[in-house]
Amino acid sequence: MDQFRNRLDILREKGRYRALKQGEGVDLTSNDYLGFRNHPALRAEAVEAVESGVGLGSGGSRLLRGNHEAHESLENFAAQFFGYERALYFATGFQANYALFTTLPTRHDAVLFDSLVHASVRDGIHAGQAKGVKIPHNDVNACEDAIKRLRGEVQQIYIAVESLYSMDGDFAPLAAFQELARQYGATLIVDEAHATGVSGEAGRGCASALPRDNLIVLHACGKALGGAGGLVCASAEIIDILVNTARPFIFSTAPPPLQAHLAQKALELCASEEGAVRRNSLSERCEQAQQFFGGAGSHIVPIIFGDDQRTVEIAEALQKKGFDIRAIRPPTVPEGTARLRLSLSANLDKGMLDRFFGHLAPHFQDRAA
Ligand SMILES: Cc1ncc(COP(=O)(O)O)c(C=O)c1O
Incomplete structure (x- = not known):
């Protein structure tokens, strides 16, 4: 057991030890941007679904007994809503x-991935067989240089980016990436x-206006x-390949039908007038935060302090004032960029956000340049 204790001690010494903690106070940290997590309409849908017999569990892999009407209905709705074949x-x-x-790129291929792309993308590339090539954040020219170097060496090139970066709140130049991908016969995964x-439009995502021919989105x-x-x-072909050969799809119990049913109801809510009202409230909060911090004006605002321990102390001071905001440290973000990640929500009112800014202001001089 000593080896584990030693590893934990190292994390503590570096100010990187993390413990599970339930949310308390004003939520400035969750990803519940539209306030749907506890929306009364979705709670009512859940009760009705349980009463009408929608399954609590799936019972197996989708390819065996785990495939249910709720999964197929969600997938059909999502394909239509987001504008894809499947x-x-x-x-x-x-x-x-x-x-x-782990499934689409083969050992003859390469995946060019943005340096800030999510751990799930990086882990998939790492576990897969293709050559992974990191490109500087949002740098379309560097991506093109990498494609030119790799052409001839590999068969298919994939470019992996986020549309809105989870820890930095900035947007990718998607149209430029897609144009590049089209020019070189590559596939863009967003x-x-x-x-x-x-x-x-209607929450369909940043890539919703792009042509679909060389595009895959999550x-x-x-x-x-x-x-x-x-x-x-x-x-349709790509989805078929995943159904037939993606190990995480085949060798895993399908998500509960209830979960799929609620995801569809949430998409329907998102497309409704209520979704538009919530997006409006959220964009008011985004403008308010942008006036204070500048930046991209999205609902994710990084407040970078750099030092791990100092960031934790500031987060704790704000938590004591009743705001649930967390310190984000390496390895979630690059070394030397520890930060508070302010996450805005349609549920947040103007006065509350102003009060938060008031409590944050005294710590401003500690921000990284
Ligand atoms: C950009 C990005 N992609 C994928 C994921 C994984 O999604 P999930 O939380 O549903 O597993 C996350 C979650 O943190 C994320 O931020």
Whole structure:
């Protein structure tokens, strides 16, 4: 056991030890951007679904007894809503990314991935067989240079980016990446996890206006949609390849039908007038925060202090004032960029956010340059 104790001691010494803690106080940390997680309409849908017999568990893999009407209905709805031939539902976004990157690129291929892309994408690339090449954040020119170097050496090139970066709150230049991908016959894979339900027309995501021919997207159901799961949206052939060969899909119990049913209801809510009202409230909070911090104006605001321990102390001081905001440290973010990640929600009112700014202001001089 000493080896584990030593490893934990090292984490403590570095100010990187983490313990599980339940949320208390004003929520400035969750990904519940639209306030759907406890939305009364979705709670009522859950009760009705349970009473009408929607399954609490799936009973097996989708390819065996675990395939249910709720999964297929969600996938059909999502494919139509996001504008793709087909969609495939996974229990989590992590599993969906892992399945994509361990399955689609082969050992003859390469995946160029943004340096800030999510751990699930990186882990999928790492576990897969293709050559992984990191490109500087949002740098389309560097991506093109890498493609030129790799052409001839590999068969297929994939480019992996997030549309809205989860820890930095900035947007990818998606149209430029897609144009590049089209020019070189590459495939663009966009993780929309933090944009799903919020960005794009009716919350269809940042990539919703792009042509679909060389595009695959991941939409998350566990963030603005308030539930759980990940939806891969792509051509019929790509979805068929995943169904037939993606190990995380085949060798895993399918998500509960109830979870799939609620994800569909959340998408329907997102497309309704109520979704538009919530997106409006959220964008008011985004403007308020942008006036204070500048930046991209999205619902994710990084407040970078750099030093791990100092960031933890500031988070704790704010928590004592009643605000649930957390210190994000390496390895979640790069070394020397420990930060508070302010996450805005449609549920937050203007006065409360102003009060938070008031409590944050005395710590401003500690921010990294
Ligand atoms: C960009 C991004 N992609 C994928 C995921 C994984 O999604 P899930 O939480 O549904 O597993 C996350 C979650 O943290 C994320 O931030």
